[in-house]
Amino acid sequence: MSSGAVMPLEPRAKDGRAPDVFVPGGWTPMGEHRDTEAVDFAIVGTGAGGGTLACRLAEAGFSVVAFDAGAYWRPLEDFASDERHQSKLYWNDDRIVEGANPLKLGANNSGKSVGGSTVHYAMVALRFRPEWFKSRSLLGYGADWPIDWREMWSYYAEVEQALAIAGPVTYPWGPKRPRYPRRAHPLNAPAALLARGAEALGIGWSETPIATLSSPRGKARPCVYRGMCTIGCSTNAKQSVLNTWLPRALAAGAEIRDLAMVGRVETDARGMATGVHYQRGGEWRFQRARNVVVAGYAIETPRLLLNSASPLFPDGLANSSGLVGRNLMVQLNQAVWGQMEQEVRSYKAPPSLALTEHWNYEDRGKDYHGGWCYMSQGPLPIGWAQTVAGGRRMWGQSLVDEMNRANHSVGLKMVGEVMPSPDNRVTLANEVDAYGLPIPRISFSYGDNEHAMLAHALPFMEQALEAVGAHELWREEEDTCHLNGTARMGDDPATSVVNADCRSWDIPNLWICDGSVFPTVGGANPSLTIQAIACRTADRIAAMGKRGEL
Amino acid sequence: MVDRFPGYDVLAKADSESWDAITRRIVAERIVLTERGDVLSDRQRLTLRAVVDRITPQPPGRPPINATALLLERMAGADGEGFRHHRLPPLRAAWSRGLDALEAEACAHHGRAFDTLDGDAQDRLLRLAEAGEASDPAWGDMPPAIFFSWRLVPDVVAAYWSHPSAWSAMGFGGPASPRGYVRLDADRRDPWESSEYVERRGHAA
Structure with missing residues (x-):
């Protein structure tokens, strides 16, 4: 949707300084490394995985250069209150989608900015249900994680503190956890309707644990409920990687290179990674590194691994299992919508201030595997128009008339677990992008389990809307969210790409640290888990470093 | 359809604390954008204008929405939208072929150009495409139904609802930074939000 004129033409993080995201026109000192210097870690991507890891590794004393294909924004001056303009935050390069249910990518599930998609995420900060880490052994589906949930529990607590999550004193589901660092936000009208509907149906609900400030923190002010979280927060209330982990990373000496597209991980004759080829400022360069993450x-992770094939690794890097690119998992993001007599005005405040995880923790009554939650919603005009036009096949005057009733619309939207399937996968297309790199081809189809889950979830959410007096109900049956899998972790090199430490089985100094490593996705938004995995990986790397095992 | 918010105009807030500098600038640039002539042929542009009018009729009594100009601007850019259905060519090429095909359908069915047909006839041709029943060879290997639901409708509505007139007609709060909102409950509104009830009563009186 952008015109091209909105991107900074030149990288900002250079000459010993990086943007200070808290100050218009501001700068903060940044350490720099020469391309010829073999840094301890070259990290490709600065989102929930890479940005968090860059911070924690730098704080552990490693030399770190983190690359991002996107721009280094200062939210206070660069982020408009406007959907069309803010499409500058998304990965808008073409990817070919196919399969029985071709995925819609871009705004909903990608980011091309320093800070990755956390810059425009909905900030929902959920822990996984403990059993999901052993879903094969305990629940009979998917694959086990090679990590114990109790270890994850401590890393979740760390990330919740790092992001100053606002949430309830007592969370209704799962094992005990500490109280959230900041008080919960007040419910807006759509959230209050979710709560009333849940109570009418006799299930629990909660204020959503959410990564936007409910009280001041340093230079960041509390949320002003402008409701534009998913197009980028212009006030810095949102706690994203851009304004939490990365300022810490810079202070600890990490270098961040914005507008730097990595096209290839180089490997040598011994089968070790030696650095990354990247394009910045219009020329290809090579950064030497002792380790590459x-x-x-x-999608971009398997694409880069496949595009880095060499004579020693003809099928791509870290791919002796043949699993790189396979088991791509989205999450079901279907919704039900209706009309209220009241004015709901769901454009105000963060879009998902209340949720129920009831069906993540209750397995009785299901004829399918996995869990799902649902949340209140707050669509903005363009997104809403595309939802209505697509979901109801509306156009012309009927669409305009429907749009003009939006202040009375209310919806509930699920985040539902998708099963891993090797046929849902990322491969390389024949076409190349502006850098000359083969673009990804993504095939995705629902299986029987997804259809069975939808057959339960959609009527259930309809009941929850009917219970609060919503009428003219209709179903949005197409949407998906989040992207995981494609480089799963495990404890067997034959059936996984990386081990529990996110270290690839095939190349000891090549690591993968993002949602790609998930063996399963659960029915909860993944960003908290990705960050928790990154914190754990950093601790593991530091421990291995001390033992000389890197 | 009666305007639910006849006294409401998000642009009236442009100088208030609801709008920051970057938002003022980009919206001001947007609403004066005119149709560029270097993206499509003259004939394709005429067809596009007619299609946009049928998919998204103008809001009565409000400044017209330059959706065609906004869509042409987007076609001129290098960006896609992060995904492309495997049966569709890239954005601009898909539009070029789709508009040619709609024009060919008009000539085949009516012997006249698409933009010279009345609205009902234009709608019938659009519904043929939507249902995948358009069959003119000009579509080539691009399925009309995929073009319609993955390209035509999403792109047109994205252009239309990026305009302040469309926001005002919805009663949408519009830009909201640095000032957001205070009153979040149902049937509550801040003084700088639209007022549907008062305007409705005023209309009935």
């Missing part, structure tokens, strides 16, 4: 999310 790929953290490009579940």
Whole structure:
């Protein structure tokens, strides 16, 4: 949607300084490394995985250069209150989509900015249900994670503190957890309707644990409920990687290179990674590194590994299992919508201030595997128009008339677990992008389990809307969200790409640290788990470093 | 359809604390954008204008929405939208072929150009495409139904609802930074939000 004129033409993080995201026109000092210097870690991607890891590795004393294909924004001056303009935050390069249910990418599930898609995420900060880490052994589906949930529990607590999550004193589901660092936000009208509907149906609900400030923090002010979280927060209330982990990373000496597209990980004759080829300022360069971390999310990560094939690794890097690119998992993001007599005005405040995880923790009554939650919603005009036009096949005057009733619309939207399937996968297309790199081809189809989950979830959410007096109900049956899988972790090199430490089985100094490593996705938004994995990976790397095992 | 918010104009807030500098600038540039002539042929542009009018009729009594100009601007850019259905060519090429095909359908069915047909006849041709029943060879290997639902409708509505007139007609709060909102409950509104009830009562009186 952008015209091209909105991107900074020149990288900003250079000459010993990086943008200070808290100050219009501001700068903060940044350490720099020469291309010829073999840094401890070259990290590809600065989102929930790469940005968090860059911070924690730098704080552990490693030399770090983190690359991002996107721009280094200062939210206070660069982010408009406007959907069309803010499409500058998304990965808008073409990717070919196919399969029985071709995925819609871009705004909903990608980011091309320093800070990755956390810059425009909905900030929903959920822990996984403990059993999901052993879903094969305990629940009979998917694949086990090679990590124990109790270890994850401590890393979740760390990330919740790092992001100053606002949430309830007592969370209704799962094992005990500490109280959230900041008080919960007040419910807006759509959230209050979710709560009333849940109570009418006799299930629990909660204020959503959410990464936007409910009280001041340093130079960041509390949320002003402008409701434009998913197009980028212009006030810095949102706690994203851009304004939490990365300022810490810079202070600890990490270098961040914006507008730097990594096209290839180089490997030598011994089968070790030696650095990354990247384009910045119109020329290809090569950064030497002792370790390379790929953290490009579940499409760009396998794309880069496949594009880095060499004589020693003809099928791409870290791919002896043949699993790189396979088991791509989105999450079901279907919704039900209706009309209220009241004015709801769901454009105000963060879009998902209340949720229920009831069906993540209750397995009785299901004829399918996995869990799902649902949340209140707050669509903005362009997104809403595309939802209505697509979901109801409306156009012309009927569409305009429907749009003009939007202040009375209310919706509930699910985040539902998708099963891993090797046929849902990322491969390389024959076409190349502006850098001359083969673009990804993404095939995705629902299986029987997804259809069975929808057959339960959609009527259930309809009941929850009917219970609060919503009428003219209709179903949005197409949407998906989030991207995971494609480089799964495990404890067997034959059936996984990386081990529990996110270290690739095939190349000891090549690591993968993002949603790609998920063996399963659960029915919860993944960003908190990605960050928790990154914190754990950093601790593991530091421990291995001390033992000389890097 | 009666305007639910006849006294409401998000642009009236442009000098208030609801709008920051970057938002003022980009919206001011947007609403004066005119149709560029270097993206499509003259004939394709005429067809596009007619299609946009049928998909998204103008809001009565409000400044017209330059959706065609906004869409042409987007076609001129290098960006896609992050995904492309495997049966569709890239954005600009898909539009070029789709508009040619709609024009060919008009000539085949009516012996006249698409933009010279009345609205009902234009709608019938658009519904043929939507249903995948358009069959003119000009579509080539691009399925009309995929073009319609993956390209034509999403692109047109994205252009239309990026305009302040469309926001005002919805009663949408519009830009909201640095000032957001205070009153979040149902049937509550801040003084700088639209007022549907008062305007409705005023209309009935």
